[in-house]
Amino acid sequence: MSQKSVLAEVKQVQLAVELILLGARLQFLEAEVGLSRERLIRLYKEIKGASPPKGLLPFSADWYMTWLANIHSSMFYNIYCFMRTHDDGGDLQALIKSYRLYLEQADLPEGNVVLDFTRAYTMVRFFDSGMLQLNSCCRCNGEFVAHAYDDKHDYVCVLCRPPSRAGKVRNSDKPAQPRRTARRALGRPGLTAGLAGVALGCAAAVG
Numbered sequence: 001m002s003q004k005s006v007l008a009e010v011k012q013v014q015l016a017v018e019l020i021l022l023g024a025r026l027q028f029l030e031a032e033v034g035l036s037r038e039r040l041i042r043l044y045k046e047i048k049g050a051s052p053p054k055g056l057l058p059f060s061a062d063w064y065m066t067w068l069a070n071i072h073s074s075m076f077y078n079i080y081c082f083m084r085t086h087d088d089g090g091d092l093q094a095l096i097k098s099y100r101l102y103l104e105q106a107d108l109p110e111g112n113v114v115l116d117f118t119r120a121y122t123m124v125r126f127f128d129s130g131m132l133q134l135n136s137c138c139r140c141n142g143e144f145v146a147h148a149y150d151d152k153h154d155y156v157c158v159l160c161r162p163p164s165r166a167g168k169v170r171n172s173d174k175p176a177q178p179r180r181t182a183r184r185a186l187g188r189p190g191l192t193a194g195l196a197g198v199a200l201g202c203a204a205a206v207g
Helices: 005-022 026-032 038-050 061-065 067-086 092-107 118-130 181-186 193-200 203-206
Strands: 132-134 143-147
Touching: 005 026, 005 038, 005 092, 026 038, 026 193, 061 067, 061 118, 061 143, 067 092, 067 118, 067 132, 092 118, 118 132, 181 193
Parallel strands: none
Antiparallel strands: 132 143
16 A cells, blocks of 8 residues: 555544544545545444444524524534635535634533534535525624525524523523633523624634
8 A cells, every 4th residue: 555545544534533523423424534434433433432323414404593503503604604714724624623613612511512513514514505594683793594585684683682581491401500701691691782793703713
């Protein structure tokens, strides 16, 4: 085997490891990594200590419209748009870097991720296929995920006009208390328009 092919294989293994650690499903790995299914499964078992989960990938755009999911999805996609525009590493690297930055900004306790990697990737595909769009809030000017062809006129985001029970969860499902003031504000109704603009403008901070 030539040196070039060995190095290429090492890079593919490193990519697979990185994606598995981020939470990528086997279907995504097969599509993006140049390794056989058998090797990917062995890698997944070695890293995660369990077999890859089975089942279909998310297929409904409605999930991204609920209150908390929309906040996190909008934060991630704003970061992704910035990365894709200003980083020349390609769409996959933009996805990886954006998701890492989203996790840092969300500052969620381990195991309480709102937007997992699979849903982040699926959302990007929904945007590419024209199923989703970004709407600009008329109060805070933040860009939020919305269904394609939704009326953009006088659009008010979920942060500026949260539902009555936003942020209320049962005690058994209540996540651990967040560590940062900004992150606490993201999880509560009544967030000011100014803070909403900061939260959704976090992509600009990486520049």
